[in-house]
Amino acid sequence: MITSLPSLGFLNLDRYLARHPARRWVESVPSRMASSLIRGLLIACVFAVFQVGPSVAAAAGEAWNKPIGFNVYSVATNNNLIVVGRRDNLVSAFDRAGNPKWDFTAQGTVYGVAISDDGSAIAVASEDRNVYLLDANGKEVWKSRASQTFTSVAITPDGGIITAGNQDRNVYTFDRAGNLLWKFAVGDTPNAMGIYGSAKAFRVVAGTRDSRVHLLSAKGESLWIARLGFSVRSVSVTNNGQRVLVGQQNSQVILLDGATGSTLRTITVPGIVRAAVMSPDAKTLAVAQQDKSLFVYDGEGKQIDQQFFDNDIYSVAMVRDDQSLLVGTETNLLLLARNPNGTYISQQPPSNTLPIVGGTAVVLLGIAAVLGLRKLPTGERAFAPAARNARTLGRTMWRSRISYLFLVPTFALLLTFNYYPALSGIGHAFTAWVPGIETRWVGLQNFQSIMGNRYFWTGMGNAGILILTSLLKLLVPLLVAELIFHLRRQRLQYLMRTLFVIPLVVPGVVGILLWVNIYDPNIGLANQFFRSLGLESWTRIWLGDEKIALGSILFIGFPWVSAFALLIFYGGLISIPTELFDAGQVDGASGLRRFFSIDIPLLVGQIRLLVILGFIGGVQEFSAVFLTTGGGPGSATYLPSLELYYQAVRFNNFGLASAMGALLFVIILAGTIINLRYVRSSTEYNA
């Protein structure tokens, strides 16, 4: 798991500091105060997090608000039945009053749902690369698999034709029986699909990531292409096909003429568009935005209403008969009933106290970390000489111009690719950031959003478990290093050491993929092994069962003889002076006694290095989960860096992702300081 050597420098940093008077800083009183302050604040943060939950505000009238717990990526309705596609792989159906009807489980996140007018056909697009057709009771009628994730789906009102967009840049169109009628390459991922007409005569609308909208005929021929300015997030089309509403990933919603693809109207909204829908008569437009707001316009582009929510909005749909709005957020599904004057029954305002507490804690944590660092005497020393005679300084600097010249390539690279991103990451943690489109200061809103993000905190819990086990796993390389070191024959030592290092030739990713194979339910070694012993009942779906998936991931690499840790321990052992062992032998210390009294105290430096690297690696771990379960099943195996990756790559929440990065940075910094302090002061052996 630890392959990146650059982090090794920690200990050289340490050694460097030790040579200078700086060393005292770790033991100094102010830093002790700082570290206990940090600890206190961490506890406060964790406490604050548990206080935050989805707020369930029961609104008046027909409106309701249902906690789902997982992101509602898509929602569709036929007036009676409401279906939602969820991040935790479920399709859930509700009746008009919000009572749950049934659930259907796909094998991946559900990105799109669509329902026919009579409710007898429900189409589902999923990350598991399938399109499903379900009946009115949520039973699977058929499914069809492609090579990549399906991003969106649409169905004709009579349920006769299903069309779906796939990340392989094709539009797939099926008939009711699941036969593929045609597929059409649109050049980039079709992120938003629409369809109108009936099984006999229909047309398909596809909005792509490269900012185009295609109209395709029933035979799969291109009728027109509208070239717009930004990536398309949603399309909504009237039943007669005369109007197409396009939500773009900037601040524009565009109404197109369905016959020609020409732009009829452009509405500029305050935030960045997530989803936009319109009523069948194209007279009411609802636009969900990335800043958690929902704006409603009339057909002329005049604003009728605006609503603000506690959570990110991912999907919106309109009930056709009374134009109520269904809104799918990060945690909830809401129905907003319409008032006679066209406005919607409003939400209770979000409570503001907890975000303030949490946000303050984060800021204080940051300040505490900075104060702690300023206590570094090396830091102070570095600044002091600068205040001396400026003129002499200038002359000396000119004389040393060659030295500076030699450093130019290094600093040019470091400034661009290391310092700038680090500062940018911290700065953008406080913004709503969609690069190239928007950078807006939002204060602590991102941190507030993290506080309520259950994926992140499930991930933190898992990362904690990961770190603890990775520390326990260090015992194995330590044992192996001891065994090798105590072999009497030099050649045997050399042979063993070499053999244990050989697995390093297998790239880390391959190592994980091999374990994915070992866990394969059918031909994986694990299940085959149990079957060959006649223990059929011990076989499992190792990575697909919520209860054991995390355990399976932790087991990867068994018996965990990390060549890296082994070499570090072994190097430590051979550098212990022989006299110590001899002296120990004279005193009768052998075997375990020697191990605990000589070896362990003299290996403290190595142990501390590996503990710190294990901690840093654990907080940032990504590929072990990304390559095995992708965070699933449900959210069982999420890790913080996985959520960070998804927030940036899937949802364009770069500000939020930066805030997560900054938070993890503070945790790593605090953890490292605490590590250094405790291990050093309690057990270090001074030779």
Place this chain on the structure above:
Amino acid sequence: MNAIGNSNIALPNSAQAGKKADTKGASQDVVFTIVLIVLLFLTFIPIITMVSLSLKDNGQIYGRFWDLPNPIRWSNYADGWMAMQRYIINTLFYSLTSVVGTVLFASLSGYVFARHAFPGKEFLYIIILALLMIPGVLTLIPSFVLMRQLGLLDTPLALILPWTAGGQVFGILLCRSFYATLPQELFDSGRIDGASEFSLYSRIALPLSWSILMTLAITHMVSTYNDFIWPLLTIANPLLQVVTVGLTQFTSQFGVTDWGPRMAAYAVSTIPLLILFGFGMRYYVQGLTSGAVKG
């Protein structure tokens, strides 16, 4: 740190073992060796599985899982190589370019920090060391956005430049400590002979540091070859993809769902590191065992 320049590692202790301990020592060796062999076997299970499956066809895998491959399907390796060759060549090109840059800049800067005196030296050095405290997770997203703004996404430079920049930090540390141990007389005599500052570096310091630079080159090569999340973010074009990400896209890219060719592709992807460790393991092991990395 000093030991890193020596080509053999001192192995003390057992020479002094007393004669009467010999029989006890021999039986202890046997027990230890058995434990080690068991652990070795367990460690190698995934690799054994890989090699075994990579030589089988579907019928053998599903029908006779525990049997040895028979007949041996060498054609899996042809498929695996076909799928991987592009990725391997790409990765070698990116990694080696970055290794050359890293070694060059790190040794130059390390040399300056070790042998030159100039105002602000310690300050500059400290702020380089401070980068060791910056975790990848903080810079990941901003770096990605920076690449997008520079128009470098989907180009080799998106990997080479950040890899080179990041690799320097550890390299400078390593090189400074090494160059600091060289005797000053070497450089004084060079100066008397009229050598320029650059040739002091290139003709005296560089040749003497061959071993430490090999260590740096190999560790950097291994870490870039293993990098996964950064190429995953920045490279989308299959023609430019690297091994680690290419492997995960194997199924969708080539429509191969059979385990045999897939395992062969995994095996093929280990070849570059196999060759690298074949001649350079010495340097890697020295780097870690010589005490260069300890408190």
